[in-house]
Amino acid sequence: MGTFDQTKAYAPQEETFFDDGREIELLHFIYSHPKIQQIRGSPKEVLAAIDEFGRTKKYLMNVGEDKGRIVCDLIADVKPKTMVELGGYVGYSCILYADAVRKAGGEIYFSFERNPEFAAVISSLVDLAGLTDIVKVVVGSSDESIARLHSSGALKHIDLMFLDHYKPAYTTDLKLCEELGLVTPGSVLAADNVIKPGNPPYLEYVCSSVAEKKKKRAGEGKGDSTQGIAERTVKQYANRYESEKFSNSPGNPNLVYESKLVNSFEPTGVPNILLPLLSLITLPFSAALVILSLVYSKLFPQPRQIPFRDASERKTILVTGVSMTKGLVIARILAQNTPHRVIGADTSALSPGRFSSSLAKFCILTPPDGNDAEPYIDSLLHVIKSEKVDLWISCSSVIAAVEDGEVVRLAEKERGPGFHAVQFRSDVVKRLHEKDHFIDYIRSLELPVPESHRSTSSAEVVKILIKEKKGNGKDKKFILKPIGVDDRARANMMTLLPFEKREDTVSYIKNLHISSNNPFQVQQFISGAEYCTHALVIRGRVVAFTCCPSSELLMHYEAIPSSSHLFKQMLEFTQRVAEDGGESFSGHLSFDFLAEGEGTVSKLYPIECNPRAHTAVALFSNTPQMASAYLSAFEPSKPKDMEIVTPRSPTSSYYWLGHDIVALLILPVLDLLWGIRTVSEVLDCMTDFWEHVVSWRDGTFSIQDPVPFFVLYHVYWPLKFLTSLVKGKRWSRINVSTTKVFVQ
């Protein structure tokens, strides 16, 4: 999650935080505001005045600016004709969203509010904001209002619905809308507070498959819509509404939702200075660990293997991308197990790898810029030339993959036949990297691929899906992947098609605007475990290989034994692709696979290829033979007899301490406080954490080379966080090993 601007924080939430007269106070505050003339007719100024009251007078349970922006973006994207909000309160979300709906060409915004006093406040402020032409405030309990408006014909379809009322009614009201045909394929739902304070019945419902919903309906009846919701939330309106009643609608189990979780802040804020703070708190421990390790490495230095016989044999090996664990691991392996000079390069001056004792020198590269790759290419070529690099091992990030391919061609020209690179040429990178081309290529090798079709019209897609349904593939499901850049479609990529009813499928597909300018891939959905691989390929031969189950954010690596059937299957596949590449095919090659079935009967489907190093290379940290695998690049022809290097056994599993402290300790405890996780779930997380600390290895830490670990957590990341804070940039997640920041 990003950071919360404290200057925008509302007053703290008290024990009683609504329905105590503050809503009417708000009206007095606004209508006696010195800037009232400016406020009239301006949604923005009305919202600013509500915010001012929330900050300087009393807390208000409004959606707030941060979460509001997310839904406004959604409105701009969905362009709803009709939008409905359940729970209007004093009209903050209503004014913000109705204004956005109007700007996006929408026709009507319904604000459902059951408390007549609050509804009157909404109406008054909507009028003040000049939005009466688009807003209809509906007083009454949401279920009754939905049914009434539907039967009168005033509400025919909901394009976008914002759920922000009584939490247990989220699921029951949604089902009612489904049954009445108000919510159909293509409708978009935005639900507030489903994670904190939490709404498990709603999350379960929208995440269930058709079969699960049908089973639940047949078996357990309707279920309890309050189950798992904090008691305080269930009783939130008990003062005024003694007993709550819900719609008993069965819903439409044939609707399947594509869900996306968006984290944001309450207006009171959960200030996310947590990570820099964590870095500060843990600094003394890290410092002590580094000092002890340095003393240890002085007392018990690890002898560097293979002394020189002749200085002329000494080569210069360049590893790029040493701010990432993968680059650092490779540099360490080579420095420790070869007599050669290992130098590193990266685009970040404070790259943790810069401080590694394995590097003889560190060079800074100009970061690649989407519009102009020349400066990056030039800076890398300059290093290769001036440092007389003999072997370049590229570990650069995805954004530089094609550029790195171009550098190989130029560097070979510049440095002559003595120069070698572990990096594919740019045409190979493109062929393997782009989903569409990759599947076509793999199919041309007669290797299994998930059934995939390129489509340039809605009619074509419908034809494929309906044909499948009629044929043998009754239970076969498909997903639609945009081939070009279509972010909206990308967000809905995991919707399983076809729907039960043909017309639902047709209307869903129509909404995607598929055309020759916006082509899609119709791809068979494979349900099964996901695996990732990492291979080093030299001249078309796999010389090192490992694979492991894919984990959340790829922060945990447990190697699959080389004797297993799965390992062999994935290796054979990789070998087939490598062989096809021929003599000039040298680089890091990794695939993502889905395995249908289990054990020896499992069928593997490749779903993606990354023609670059994978963090799974960390599994080789303790494998000296990996150095020889890299040095085989110097051999004049295909390294034939060399055994394929696999992680030395017993193979340690890898984790990242910084990630686990947050993911397995801090977040679960916070979730427990919010009532999202149970005590036993939190204990399970803690047990995993302890197991990792005791028997796994940290990906960055090395007792012989501890400084990069310190720099990563106490220099590199804190500076990145602080820069983001200053620039007002937000991040939703970070990957400590690849240093990737997922921007919100």
Ligand SMILES: C[S@@+](CC[C@H](N)C(=O)[O-])C[C@H]1O[C@@H](n2cnc3c(N)ncnc32)[C@H](O)[C@@H]1O
């Ligand atoms: C969190 S507030 C809504 C805040 C508002 N969406 C905003 O961001 O400005 C929840 C509101 O839902 C209303 N509410 C609760 N249960 C309801 C129901 N069953 N039908 C309609 N309104 C309901 C409450 O009276 C309260 O005003």
